[in-house]
């Protein structure tokens with residue numbers, strides 16, 4: 001089995017702890033066997049890594065082969081649940097390091113199960129290079145990635161050339177990378193990275209059709225920031 005490029009662990013997140021309310025704990029315990037794909041870690045490099053030799057068998061995990069959306073950093077799952085409910089004919093794979101967010105998403109799904117969602121608890125920066133096969137993904141979503149606004153923290157931003165390589169590899173030709181941010185400076189940074197990459201073309205700055213208004217968007221607007229949506233298409 002060939003594997004993709006091995007990426008370093010990213011520093012786009014800090015461990016925010018796994019504390020969560022008891023009902024989210026209960027939802028995690030009850031529903032994770034169904035929704036959270038267990039992946040082997042990369043040796044002793046930590047629980048949010050995945051063994052680069054491991055490849056997700058999505059036909060087995062979803063029980064079918066359908067167009068696949070990969071959401072990077074699904075947080076508490078608003079976009080994920082909305083997308084999966086609107087497009088039952090697509091599958092949605094969330095890569096998220098923050099277990100309380102996964103638990104909260106599943107707690108909300110408890111009453112309204114969505115069979116087309118799966119989670120992998122991994123650092124997407126490390127995992128995306130190997131977890132999926134080349135060209136397997138219809139759309140990648142990166143909505144409101146942690147902005148790391150201080151200059152000295154910009155190197156922690158997820159959207160950077162090595163991550164663009166990983167996204168390019170997993171996207172099918174013609175597939176879309178949809179991004180949104182409420183930080184103008186991060187929007188400029190995203191455009192700087194992706195406009196300079198001739199493997200991608202900017203095809204829309206309209207709101208992504210399946211992106212609902214989330215807490216991060218509301219907070220950004222309340223703080224006087226404006227929202228940027230970008231959709232880049234994989235060329236060739």
Ligand SMILES: C[S@@+](CC[C@H](N)C(=O)[O-])C[C@H]1O[C@@H](n2cnc3c(N)ncnc32)[C@H](O)[C@@H]1O
Nearest residue numbers: 012013073074075096097098123124125143144
């Ligand atoms: C600011 S929140 C936005 C959540 C959600 N996309 C939304 O719009 O509400 C960013 C999320 O990305 C996750 N995250 C950051 N870096 C990540 C990485 N390298 N791999 C997976 N998830 C990551 C964080 O844990 C957090 O839940």
